[in-house]
Amino acid sequence: MHKQSKINGHAAALRIANFDTDQVMPKQFLRGIDKSGLTEGLFYDLRFDEEGKPKPEFFLNQPAYATTDVLIAGSNYGCGSSREHAVWGMQQFGFKAVIASSFAEIFYSNAMGNGLLLVVLPEDQVQALMKEAEDSGAPICVDIDIENLTVRTLKHEFKFTMSARHHRMFLEGLDVIGLTLKYKPQIDAFAQEHWKAQPWVKDVARRTIDRLVMSS
Template sequence: MHKQSTIQGHAAALRIANFDTDQVMPKQFLRGIDKSGLAAGLFYDLRFDENGKPKPDFFLNQSAYASTDVLIAGPNYGCGSSREHAVWGMQQFGFKAVIASSFAEIFYSNAMGNGLLLIVLSDDQVQALMKEADDEGAPIPIDIDIENLTVRTQQHELKFTMSVRHHRMFLEGLDVIGLTLKYKSQIESFAQSHWEKQPWVKDVARKTVDRLTA
């Protein structure tokens, strides 16, 4: 992850509630053993017809929406299976953030842990942003101040919240492991104290293997 205190982008609306991860990243694109090449599968059934030809009526296939990198989505975005590929695909396609009134819990954790910013606003606020985008007929300029937790467009200035943990991860460019390592000295101190009080639990797995293979 890299440090992010602001995101300046262009937002468009996807007015579909309960948009699940199979719609975000269909199962046929989960065959690879790494993260590469997932942009091709993003929103595949919306972007392409049964012959693999782009659907001209889908907004991301229109030249006017080529700059879209922030999605304003319907409620319960990212429900369904827990595939992390959905997050990776959105990032590879160029998305920096998603705004919705609610997200599926596992998708939320996957996204925030990978540096894809998810912003929760009230349904009325989301609808207002969607209307602004629809009225424009093109992606609307949007500024997201992560440090001060504010979303700004030409017509709106909205506050949002996130956990202290996620806030720190974005501002300092930390993934979950990186954040955990910030507490390395405390973890080591606790472990040492724990082993001193209960020495029989230290390295119990290694000691068991040594005993069995002696």
């Protein structure tokens, strides 16, 4: 992850509630275990017809929306299975943030842990942003101040919240492992005290393997 204190993006609306991860990234694009090659699969059934040809009516296929990198989505976005590919695909396509009134819990954790910002606003505020985006006929400029937790467009300004843990991860560019390593001295100190009080549990896996090797 890289440090992010602000996102200056271009937002468009996807007015579909309960948009699940199979719609974000269909199952046929989950063959690989790495993060590559997922751009084609993003929103595949909305973007392409049965012959694989782009649907001209879908906004992301229109030249006017080529700069879209922030999605204003319906409630419960990212419900369904826990596939992390849905997050990776959105990032590979160029999305930096999603704004909605609610997200599925696992999708939220996957996204925030990978640096895809999810902004939760009350439903009436999301609807106001959707209307502004739809009325414009093109992506609207949106400034998301992560440090001060505000979303600003030409017509609106809203406050949002996030956990202190996620706030720090974005501002300092930390993933979950990186955040954990910030506490390495405390972790090491706890381990030393734990092994001092219960020495028989220290390196038990290594000692077991050594015994098995010696007896074979």
